[in-house]
Amino acid sequence: MWKRHCCLVSIAVLCIFVGLGNALHQAYANVEVEGRPDQLAKLPGELKFVHVIFRHGDRTPVDPYPTDPWNNLKFWTTGWGQLTNLGKQEHYDLGKWLRKRYSSLLSSRYSNEDIFVQSTDVDRTLMSAQSNLAGLYEPQGEDIWNPAIKWQPIPVHTTPEKDDPILAAKAPCPAYDYELASLESSPEFVALADKYRDLFEYLSEKSGRSVKTFLDASYLNNTLFIESLYNMSLPEWTNKVYGHEELTYAANFAFAINTYTRKLARLKTGPLLKDIFQRIDDKATGRLQPDRSMWIYSAHDTTIANVLNTLKVFELHSPPYVACITVELRIDDHNTPLVSVFYKNTTAEPLPLDIPGCGPSCPLKKLTALYQDVLPLDWERECKRSTMMMTYEEANLGAATGILILIIIALLLASYGLMIYYRRRNYKLYTSYSQMA
Numbered sequence: 001m002w003k004r005h006c007c008l009v010s011i012a013v014l015c016i017f018v019g020l021g022n023a024l025h026q027a028y029a030n031v032e033v034e035g036r037p038d039q040l041a042k043l044p045g046e047l048k049f050v051h052v053i054f055r056h057g058d059r060t061p062v063d064p065y066p067t068d069p070w071n072n073l074k075f076w077t078t079g080w081g082q083l084t085n086l087g088k089q090e091h092y093d094l095g096k097w098l099r100k101r102y103s104s105l106l107s108s109r110y111s112n113e114d115i116f117v118q119s120t121d122v123d124r125t126l127m128s129a130q131s132n133l134a135g136l137y138e139p140q141g142e143d144i145w146n147p148a149i150k151w152q153p154i155p156v157h158t159t160p161e162k163d164d165p166i167l168a169a170k171a172p173c174p175a176y177d178y179e180l181a182s183l184e185s186s187p188e189f190v191a192l193a194d195k196y197r198d199l200f201e202y203l204s205e206k207s208g209r210s211v212k213t214f215l216d217a218s219y220l221n222n223t224l225f226i227e228s229l230y231n232m233s234l235p236e237w238t239n240k241v242y243g244h245e246e247l248t249y250a251a252n253f254a255f256a257i258n259t260y261t262r263k264l265a266r267l268k269t270g271p272l273l274k275d276i277f278q279r280i281d282d283k284a285t286g287r288l289q290p291d292r293s294m295w296i297y298s299a300h301d302t303t304i305a306n307v308l309n310t311l312k313v314f315e316l317h318s319p320p321y322v323a324c325i326t327v328e329l330r331i332d333d334h335n336t337p338l339v340s341v342f343y344k345n346t347t348a349e350p351l352p353l354d355i356p357g358c359g360p361s362c363p364l365k366k367l368t369a370l371y372q373d374v375l376p377l378d379w380e381r382e383c384k385r386s387t388m389m390m391t392y393e394e395a396n397l398g399a400a401t402g403i404l405i406l407i408i409i410a411l412l413l414a415s416y417g418l419m420i421y422y423r424r425r426n427y428k429l430y431t432s433y434s435q436m437a
């Protein structure tokens with residue numbers, strides 16, 4: 001009896017040990033395989049849909065400054081502002097990462113009913129999207145069309161920048177320009193720019209290019225940043241400013257300006273957010289046609305900063321190459337659509353963002369209500385400014401003169417027409433009277 005008891009106890013103890021050992025092993029294996037605690041499993045609900053917005057990869061300087069010793073295409077053989085081989089590799093790697101994270105959403109074979117890819121109409125973002133897709137969709141099975149090429153074509157859609165209010169956000173919007181100009185001439189802003197005046201003057205003098213705004217300073221900082229990445233020695237004068245807090249802050253601050261007020265955010269980023277929220281709602285209610293699972297947007301550092309700032313989660317910084325925002329939709333057991341936003345700006349796993357007033361997993365209804373102030377009802381109409389609201393200088397005097405001349409011509413023509421009409425009428429009256437007579 002005692003012996004049997006003992007036996008049972010030892011079997012139980014053994015079981016616990018084996019079980020524990022297995023569990024531990026499993027946990028370590030997970031950490032080893034994934035290299036992280038499983039973020040996806042932590043959030044409530046099942047992952048259904050994702051929007052991915054990323055910045056292009058490593059590129060050459062867009063426009064070096066006049067006194068730049070590296071201002072010569074012989075140092076940058078791919079041309080100005082172009083994606084480099086490093087940039088291609090970075091995006092290929094991000095594509096591989098997306099494949100791993102979203103393997104439950106995407107079939108391993110490409111289908112246009114799974115994914116849609118949109119890029120701004122700029123070489124480096126188009127090429128980044130293509131490099132990314134090479135990682136995301138390495139051809140499998142019947143899609144292998146040439147065994148020597150581990151790549152297949154995947155469509156990347158684009159719109160000319162000046163016609164694109166959504167991703168490039170460069171379609172004309174006079175109300176936005178007016179709002180931005182008012183911000184920049186506001187006492188708060190003028191006082192801030194004043195604090196940087198000495199820096200801006202120093203940069204202008206040394207670079208041979210006028211630096212008047214935070215954006216000008218940011219561009220210059222960016223050229224220096226790229227050259228230092230490429231181990232090109234920077235001129236002596238840069239030692240006083242480059243890498244120092246003042247210039248770095250000015251360069252970072254430039255990213256907050258485009259969406260500084262809620263109105264600016266609404267007109268700049270509103271159309272993109274509105275599209276994303278609408279599509280998430282369509283997906284959650286079974287109305288998305290085709291019923292895709294992933295949307296990719298290939299864009300710029302400004303896009304990343306604008307989206308984060310419009311969502312009120314931007315911590316002032318310059319978004320690095322391949323920085324990536326994911327907007328994930330999960331559906332929980334009660335059929336509630338839940339939205340989470342992640343930011344991945346290093347090669348490590350992404351940070352889940354705390355949506356202000358809602359947390360890391362936000363019901364879609366609440367999310368839409370929280371950001372109602374930045375979702376335009378009719379963007380085109382909101383972008384218009386009536387002449388009544390303009391100051392004397394703003395109203396385009398050339399156009400006004402043109403309109404005035406047109407009105408005068410119209411009045412002249414009208415009075416000429418009336419004159420002829422009355423003459424004829426008098427003539428008719430006259431003739432009819434004469435007939436009566």
Ligand SMILES: *[C@@H]1O[C@H](CO)[C@@H](O)[C@H](O)[C@H]1NC(C)=O
Pocket residue numbers: 218219221222223225242243244248251252318
């Ligand atoms: C400005 O330079 C700093 C390094 O000094 C860098 O971290 C930052 O990304 C740069 N910003 C831009 C816009 O290039």
Ligand SMILES: *[C@@H]1O[C@H](CO)[C@@H](O)[C@H](O)[C@H]1NC(C)=O
Pocket residue numbers: 229230231
């Ligand atoms: C620049 O130098 C660093 C350190 O020596 C090196 O790791 C890096 O690869 C170099 N970068 C380039 C683009 O040559």
Ligand SMILES: *[C@@H]1O[C@H](CO)[C@@H](O)[C@H](O)[C@H]1NC(C)=O
Pocket residue numbers: 313314315316317318319320343345346
């Ligand atoms: C990454 O993002 C976090 C959160 O916005 C920010 O605080 C940090 O400065 C960023 N780092 C880089 C290298 O971009």
